[in-house]
Amino acid sequence: MARATIKSIAKKTGYSVGTVSNALRDAPSVKQETRDEIHKAATALGYRVNLDGLKLRTNKSYRIAVLVSVSEDAAEEWEGVEFTRILAGISKAVQGSRYQLSVFSTSGDDTELKTLRSIVQEGLADGVIFSGTRVNDPRIAYLQAEAFPFVTYGMSSSDLPHAYVDLDSETAAYEATARLIGLGHRRIALINPPDDLVYALQRRLGYADALSKGALGFDPTLIATGPTTAETGQTAFAALMQLPKPPSAIICANEAMTLGALSAAAKQGVRVGQDVVVISNDDLKLSQYFVPPPSTYYLPIGETSRLLGEFMLQALAGADPSTIQKKIRAQLIERQPDTPPPEPAI
Amino acid sequence: MARATIKSIAKKTGYSVGTVSNALRDAPSVKQETRDEIHKAATALGYRVNLDGLKLRTNKSYRIAVLVSVSEDAAEEWEGVEFTRILAGISKAVQGSRYQLSVFSTSGDDTELKTLRSIVQEGLADGVIFSGTRVNDPRIAYLQAEAFPFVTYGMSSSDLPHAYVDLDSETAAYEATARLIGLGHRRIALINPPDDLVYALQRRLGYADALSKGALGFDPTLIATGPTTAETGQTAFAALMQLPKPPSAIICANEAMTLGALSAAAKQGVRVGQDVVVISNDDLKLSQYFVPPPSTYYLPIGETSRLLGEFMLQALAGADPSTIQKKIRAQLIERQPDTPPPEPAI
DNA sequence: CACCATAATTGAAACGTTTCAATGGTGGGG
DNA sequence: CCCCACCATTGAAACGTTTCAATTATGGTG
Known part of the structure; x- marks a missing residue:
């Protein structure tokens, strides 16, 4: 049984191809009564529009x-x-x-x-x-x-x-930073995506804003950037902890980076939650299984x-x-x- | 500038539409010389076949x-x-x-x-x-x-x-199990996908095969199944460790399950690598960042x-x-x- | 009743492609 | 020189759809 087309509907109902086409699209030029009849026939035949014909004619790709x-x-x-x-x-x-x-x-x-x-x-x-x-x-x-x-x-x-x-990355970064400041942290690091990404910039802004509101200075060495991968998180964490004055808290941009950071911490014997706090953004319900599970900002x-x-x-x-x-x-x-x-x- | 079509090529070269179409598909019925000429014109015009026309005609969707x-x-x-x-x-x-x-x-x-x-x-x-x-x-x-x-x-x-x-899940499961047996393990657990999946079955087979080759009995309580998620790994791990005779090694089907298992271990204070060994299959270069990083079987x-x-x-x-x-x-x-x-x- | 506006429907063209029967041209064999 | 076979090319149809000018049917008005 071949696929139903406008033509086969036309043949069955006795109307012309043009009328059927118009009826199917509920054009007002077709009498309501006729429209109903054609629609009924169409469903009876199991008609489904052929996208190729449609596309060819309308020059749309759908x-x-x-x-x-x-x-x-x-x-x-x-x-x-x-x-x-x-x-x-x-x-x-x-x-x-x-x-x-x-x-x-x-x-x-x-x-x-x-x-x-x-x-x-x-x-x-x-x-x-x-x-x-x-x-x-x-x-x-x-x-x-x-x-x-x-x-x-x-x-x-x-x-x-x-x-x-x-x-809203800016707000998320702001809140994350402000919350850490509220907890007493004074040196807070950011592991961020590459600077040319808009949301990396937004995160920077929110972060800097919270710092200044908290009367804390902005220290550029506390920002590490790289692709949003675990590897970035790992190397960035290691580098941050080797600073003369290492951070007491680190905010990661996403779960992959967080995973990398936690991995680096475990390797170096840094106790997360005691020696340093690690939190994440863009939670996709995966980081709840990390060791230890970090506080995060959930991304729906x-x-x-x-x-x-x-x-x-x-x-x-x-x-x-x-x-x-x-x-x-x-x-x-x-x-x-x-x-x-x-x-x-x- | 409208898109080049067979027709426009035909007009430019002076050949008919049919010839151009055949030439473009290198039909032997078209003289080599003509084919070359048409091909040249086609590239000059930047011709790209219009899939919609093609599809309509050939009734293929490409x-x-x-x-x-x-x-x-x-x-x-x-x-x-x-x-x-x-x-x-x-x-x-x-x-x-x-x-x-x-x-x-x-x-x-x-x-x-x-x-x-x-x-x-x-x-x-x-x-x-x-x-x-x-x-x-x-x-x-x-x-x-x-x-x-x-x-x-x-x-x-x-x-x-x-x-x-x-x-080759069967071999992977076999090798993983055999290796653990070689290390001296006698109770080896499997956290596996649902049984109706073919590769879950294959893993079971490889696992059972290695056990029997190692002269070890098959204990059905050592197999846990569930969707390939971290959650499954987590609950399965907890359940396995509560057995009267818990396993000394656990093989997880993929990285997500492994992550869940490691998470459960950390929560319960079970020391992975000492109290119990956890290894993974289907490594996608992610588990290298887990804490602790498990041995795995790499999936290219x-x-x-x-x-x-x-x-x-x-x-x-x-x-x-x-x-x-x-x-x-x-x-x-x-x-x-x-x-x-x-x-x-x- | 003639005329006209409006409503409903029709028919044909067009989109770009392939396919195939038909056409024209060329050369070789007798 | 005629016929035939063969080669290269052409022209038209078809795929399923939309669109639009043209046609027919329906009432309403004067």
């Missing part, structure tokens, strides 16, 4: 591109753990719509812009979702210039507003990714980018008393 | 479906970490071919078969890749009955041969996923399924002296 970037050098490292969850969330959000999800894997910055170009120029997708927004992100500039719909995971500093879903990845999908659909429907933006607040999960520093500095 | 299943209940757990890497590998393998990657997210068994059905019946893809093969997997039976190309990550016990890439996920993509292309080209199968051998990574049990049992 596809949403999701960029996943796997950096060559860090391919063997633990990166992009959250991607599965993000993808699943987006997928769920667009289920039921006509759109399909296509994954484009890229490695490194260069290919990413190139991939974007071919998506736009060859019409590989109608909209694109990507993450890792950078300061003055060329991808955003390009897509805005082309008026191509997109949603980013992570806001950016571009002039024009664009659609995004973001964790389910809601976040669902929003990404919904925003994409809205963007495709032509919504004003400035109306489809959302900052998500991270929530503190206390897993440790998070003791004050060894020698209360007063 | 798409490869990748199923990602996110179980509803475990949505908040750490599952499918490796998926990003798998996806990236597949993506790289099919780059350059005409095929595109589409992700279909499913939740649970039921929807998975349903998703598969709609992929086959609606022609959403030409082939499909999925994992988590089960004993008597209905998905495999269905796809074989429909003669629909597919590759699985994980072999299965179906009658007919099918294309797969798999880690890069090669694995690349093969998945290549096999899919071969399957789509009509290759005999029995020729596109591969078992990958895991490699031991020693991170601990892995001391013998506390009281050498003799």
Whole structure:
């Protein structure tokens, strides 16, 4: 039994192809009565629109591109753990719509812009979702210039507003820092992503803000940066503890970095929770199993990714980018008393 | 500047549309000279085939479906970490071919078969890749009955041969167990995935085989099963240590389970490496950061996923399924002296 | 009743591709 | 010089859909 098409519905109902097409899309030019009849016939035949014909005619791809970037050098490292969850969330959000999800894997910055170009120029997708927004992100500039719909995971500093879903990293970093200050800590370190990432910058800002509010000086040696991997956390922790005046508390940007830091601590015999406090951001319910489990700021990845999908659909429907933006607040999960520093500095 | 089409090439070169089409596909019916001329014109115009027209005409989708299943209940757990890497590998393998990657997210068994059905019946893809093969997997039976190309990550016990890439779990479990026996362990536990998964069965077999070769009895209470999450590892570890005769060594199926086990150990004050030995399988270079870092069997996920993509292309080209199968051998990574049990049992 | 506006429906074209029967051209054999 | 076989190319149809000008049916108005 061949697949039902508009033509087969037309034959069965006796209407013309044009009428059936219009009826199926509930065009007002078709009499209500006729519409009902055609709809009934369509479901009876199990009609499902053929996307290829549709696409060919309308020149739309009905596809949403999701960029996943796997950096060559860090391919063997633990990166992009959250991607599965993000993808699943987006997928769920667009289920039921006509759109399909296509994954484009890229490695490194260069290919990413190139991939974007071919998506736009060859019409590989109608909209694109990507993450890792950078300061003055060329991808955003390009897509805005082309008026191509997109949603980013992570806001950016571009002039024009664009659609995004973001964790409020600045507030999260501020609160984490302020809380440690409240506990009596005076030297607080930050293990941060590379500076060209927008959210790294935001974290810096929140951190610095809390320090100054707490009347503490800003010491640049207390900030370590690197890719958001366990390896970065490990080397950064080791380096920080070798400072003439090591920190009494360390804030890691995500769970991978935290894992690396805890690993380094164990190797060096540094007792986490006593000699030094380690806390994490971007909790995906994994760090609860770390040894010892750190206090964290929870990232509701389910809601976040669902929003990404919904925003994409809205963007495709032509919504004003400035109306489809959302900052998500991270929530503190206390897993440790998070003791004050060894020698209360007063 | 509109996109170049066959028609525009035809106009430019003076040949007919049919000739251009044939020439572009290097049909022997077109004179070599003409072919060259047309190819030159095509590249000059930057011609890229329009998949929609192609698909409409040929009734092929030129798409490869990748199923990602996110179980509803475990949505908040750490599952499918490796998926990003798998996806990236597949993506790289099919780059350059005409095929595109589409992700279909499913939740649970039921929807998975349903998703598969709609992929086959609606022609959403030409082939499909999925994992988590089960004993008597209905998905495999269905796809074989429909003669629909597919590759699985994980072999299965179906009658007919099918294309797969798999880690040799049986050997890995055998070697892990045998090694522990060699170190003097007499009570060795297994934290394993649910029994309906093929590779869980394989692990059981390898484990049991090593036990009998080592003249050790098989104690069913030493096998704990559950989803491959940290939570499973945690509860299983706790339960195992409460046995009247607890194990002196524990083999976890993957890193997530290992993480959970280590977490439970830390909570209960059990000293890993002294009171009990914990080792892991399916190492993705993450467990090296665990506390303490366990010995593991490395899973070359890069090669694995690349093969998945290549096999899919071969399957789509009509290759005999029995020729596109591969078992990958895991490699031991020693991170601990892995001391013998506390009281050498003799 | 003639006319016209409106409502409903039709028919054909178009999107870019492949496929295949039909056409025209070339050369060789008799 | 004719016929035939062969080679290269053409033209048109088809895939399933949308779109839009053209057509027909339906009432309402003067």
